[in-house]
Amino acid sequence: MKAAIDREKQLPTGLPLAGGINAAIPHTEIEHVIKPALGMATLKKPVAFQNMISPEEMVPVRLVFLLALEKPKAQVEMLQEIASVLLNSVLVEELLNENTYEGIIKLLKQA
Amino acid sequence: MDTPKRVLVACGTGIATSTVVAKAIEESLKERGLNVMISQCKISEVRSLAGNADLIITTTPAPKDLGVPVIQTIAFLTGIGKEEVIEEIVKALES
Numbered sequence: 552m553k554a555a556i557d558r559e560k561q562l563p564t565g566l567p568l569a570g571g572i573n574a575a576i577p578h579t580e581i582e583h584v585i586k587p588a589l590g591m592a593t594l595k596k597p598v599a600f601q602n603m604i605s606p607e608e609m610v611p612v613r614l615v616f617l618l619a620l621e622k623p624k625a626q627v628e629m630l631q632e633i634a635s636v637l638l639n640s641v642l643v644e645e646l647l648n649e650n651t652y653e654g655i656i657k658l659l660k661q662a
Numbered sequence: 663m664d665t666p667k668r669v670l671v672a673c674g675t676g677i678a679t680s681t682v683v684a685k686a687i688e689e690s691l692k693e694r695g696l697n698v699m700i701s702q703c704k705i706s707e708v709r710s711l712a713g714n715a716d717l718i719i720t721t722t723p724a725p726k727d728l729g730v731p732v733i734q735t736i737a738f739l740t741g742i743g744k745e746e747v748i749e750e751i752v753k754a755l756e757s
Contacts, residue, residue: 558693561674562674568740578678603736618678623677627678630682631682631685638740638741643666645745
């Protein structure tokens with residue numbers, strides 16, 4: 552976790568999205584991963600992340616995907632899938648409006 | 663066939679984000695019939711590898727004065743301004 556936070560300081564991951572709801576995809580090098588997992592959080596109150604491409608700019612984020620994967624290939628595939636979710640602003644909004652684990656899983660499976 | 667243009671894609675780790683971007687760029691440029699050779703690296707390696715590239719694309723802030731055109735973009739992750747960036751890449755490669 553500390554590695555992901557440290558990396559966020561050096562190489563932030565805030566992404567302003569087309570639909571106005573912004574996301575962040577914090578992650579770290581694979582050697583820090585103890586057990587592979589993917590976490591998703593939706594935030595009622597936005598949390599400010601630094602913009603990935605212009606760190607001096609803060610992005611108010613309401614959707615966070617935390618990637619902790621052991622294999623580079625898995626990390627890439629997961630990021631590819633997350634990118635396809637982020638490109639779909641209707642789905643991003645549906646994810647934020649969904650309150651149950653089952654509902655989230657269902658939405659992500661459709662993607 | 664023309665010599666392929668060499669595009670270097672860099673991100674923080676040289677693994678995840680750059681792969682997503684490299685794939686997206688490869689697809690878009692192939693559609694336009696452009697012959698490119700794409701490689702990836704860590705942003706910290708960009709300076710030492712710049713000499714072997716015709717164009718550098720990064721998803722993090724890049725060092726200055728690399729001697730090669732640099733395009734910084736997260737459009738392939740966010741979708742915002744994607745078409746414009748592809749145009750920019752095509753222009754940079756044709757010039």
